[in-house]
Amino acid sequence: MKEPERLLESLVTGKISRIGQLEISLSENGFILCHREDVGRIDLQQCQVDDAVEIAKFDDKDRYRPLKTAPTLRRGWKIFANNSEEASRAIDAIYPGRLAVLHTFKGGRLSTTSLRETLNRQSGMYRVAAKISDEQVDALVGNFCRSDGGCLRTILWKRDERKTVPSAKLPPEKFDPAADQMGKGETCIPLLCQEACNLLVAACRDMVKMEGAASSAP
Amino acid sequence: MNPSSSALLIIGHGSTVNPDSSVPTRRHAAEIQNRNLFADVRCAFWKEEPSLRDARFFFADRTIREVFVVPNFISEGYFTQTVIPRELELKGPVTTRANGQTWIYCEPVGNNPIVTKLLLTRAHEIAPGIEPTETALLIVAHGTELNDNSAIAAKREAERIRARGEFASVGNAYMEEPPLIANWDQLTNAPNVIVVPFFIADGLHSYEDIPKLLGIERTGPEIFRENPHQIRGRSLYYAKAIGTDPRFADIIVEQTLNARNLTHAG
Numbered sequence: 001m002k003e004p005e006r007l008l009e010s011l012v013t014g015k016i017s018r019i020g021q022l023e024i025s026l027s028e029n030g031f032i033l034c035h036r037e038d039v040g041r042i043d044l045q046q047c048q049v050d051d052a053v054e055i056a057k058f059d060d061k062d063r064y065r066p067l068k069t070a071p072t073l074r075r076g077w078k079i080f081a082n083n084s085e086e087a088s089r090a091i092d093a094i095y096p097g098r099l100a101v102l103h104t105f106k107g108g109r110l111s112t113t114s115l116r117e118t119l120n121r122q123s124g125m126y127r128v129a130a131k132i133s134d135e136q137v138d139a140l141v142g143n144f145c146r147s148d149g150g151c152l153r154t155i156l157w158k159r160d161e162r163k164t165v166p167s168a169k170l171p172p173e174k175f176d177p178a179a180d181q182m183g184k185g186e187t188c189i190p191l192l193c194q195e196a197c198n199l200l201v202a203a204c205r206d207m208v209k210m211e212g213a214a215s216s217a218p
Numbered sequence: 219m220n221p222s223s224s225a226l227l228i229i230g231h232g233s234t235v236n237p238d239s240s241v242p243t244r245r246h247a248a249e250i251q252n253r254n255l256f257a258d259v260r261c262a263f264w265k266e267e268p269s270l271r272d273a274r275f276f277f278a279d280r281t282i283r284e285v286f287v288v289p290n291f292i293s294e295g296y297f298t299q300t301v302i303p304r305e306l307e308l309k310g311p312v313t314t315r316a317n318g319q320t321w322i323y324c325e326p327v328g329n330n331p332i333v334t335k336l337l338l339t340r341a342h343e344i345a346p347g348i349e350p351t352e353t354a355l356l357i358v359a360h361g362t363e364l365n366d367n368s369a370i371a372a373k374r375e376a377e378r379i380r381a382r383g384e385f386a387s388v389g390n391a392y393m394e395e396p397p398l399i400a401n402w403d404q405l406t407n408a409p410n411v412i413v414v415p416f417f418i419a420d421g422l423h424s425y426e427d428i429p430k431l432l433g434i435e436r437t438g439p440e441i442f443r444e445n446p447h448q449i450r451g452r453s454l455y456y457a458k459a460i461g462t463d464p465r466f467a468d469i470i471v472e473q474t475l476n477a478r479n480l481t482h483a484g
């Protein structure tokens with residue numbers, strides 16, 4: 001068994017069986033995964049572990065989901081997994097990489113990267129993103145990463161090396177791995193964000209570009 | 219290769235808009251995982267999740283001593299030389315992590331000579347039973363991407379196939395620079411023309427942009443099943459992106475063997 005699978009098994013047997021919008025329940029011969037809001041429904045479509053990538057790909061309106069931790073996981077399905085290896089594989093398809101990062105975090109070895117460091121590292125078309133101002137970061141992150149409608153991850157990174165919070169517009173829970181980002185106050189396995197994602201970097205770039213266009217307009 | 223202590227990380231570009239972009243990379247990973255050649259096989263992407271940065275935290279098992287990193291890219295270029303090493307914190311062909319694990323950076327799949335064979339096989343597969351001496355082969359690449367050597371790689375492939383003397387002609391064409399793929403009928407003389415996109419994945423380019431430039435009226439994934447298209451007085455055979463070929467999984471494995479031979483040679 002691989003490390004993240006062991007972690008998952010211990011969490012689920014310890015009754016921590018929610019991760020993001022997923023509910024994981026123990027059944028007689030394995031695990032059942034479904035959308036948290038579909039728990040108890042009897043009309044769910046029976047799916048395989050290998051279907052998980054497709055389930056995560058499109059939302060309920062069949063729109064592509066470029067950010068897998070956006071709160072737009074589609075509903076109406078359930079996956080049966082025979083063992084923790086299969087359950088981890090399904091979770092990894094729905095929330096890619098999150099179990100590995102959580103495992104590193106639990107082991108006290110997770111390094112985080114500040115937004116400024118991430119932006120300063122960029123090259124090519126993304127280099128200009130570093131020009132974003134602190135005020136713009138505050139507004140952008142406050143909107144882009146917010147749990148209601150943006151992203152369900154718990155932010156662990158800071159804005160800069162002065163350890164400023166990424167956005168004063170986000171509630172303290174957004175930075176608390178113990179908080180339920182779905183706002184239901186339930187015990188959850190957190191989806192950790194140890195470094196700004198590529199989508200946020202692209203959004204920083206767009207903001208800088210937009211301002212450039214606005215200030216050079218007649 | 220030691221199946222119990224080696225892991226494989228396949229790197230793809232991915233996309234925030236094209237749901238098909240990462241499909242071949244994931245398929246190759248699943249295929250290789252089934253062969254039990256590695257203790258673990260994972261993917262990471264520049265524009266999808268898991269990210270290249272996330273991948274630094276994979277392969278936590280102490281039993282995994284070496285990680286082979288294979289870029290599923292059609293050529294050497296900006297991504298293989300700048301972005302991937304930077305994001306994965308690779309210091310060169312071999313990087314030793316703080317925990318003693320060795321990360322071996324392999325060459326991109328496009329560098330492997332098997333690609334030439336796959337181009338040939340694909341050409342024969344989509345146009346079965348037609349006479350190669352009455353057939354022109356066009357390898358189409360994008361052409362203007364930033365720092366991208368895919369055009370150079372596509373040229374190299376065309377040269378290799380031309381040298382075999384099988385086809386009436388073998389040429390390159392591009393979407394946005396001359397020789398333009400839109401002029402395919404002027405670039406060739408043979409009655410049959412085979413067009414193979416030199417891309418790692420299907421997407422808007424192969425489903426819509428290139429078909430439009432070729433003059434195929436219908437677009438979408440079905441066009442690959444409608445060969446030959448009778449256009450401009452020729453029989454036109456249009457293939458899927460070369461990187462969708464399942465045999466790319468073999469190339470990925472080969473790249474790890476090649477890197478191992480290099481890094482253990484001296």
Ligand code: SF4
Nearest residue numbers: 145151193196197200
């Ligand atoms: S930066 Fe992190 S929290 Fe913000 S949208 Fe990206 S993944 Fe979510």
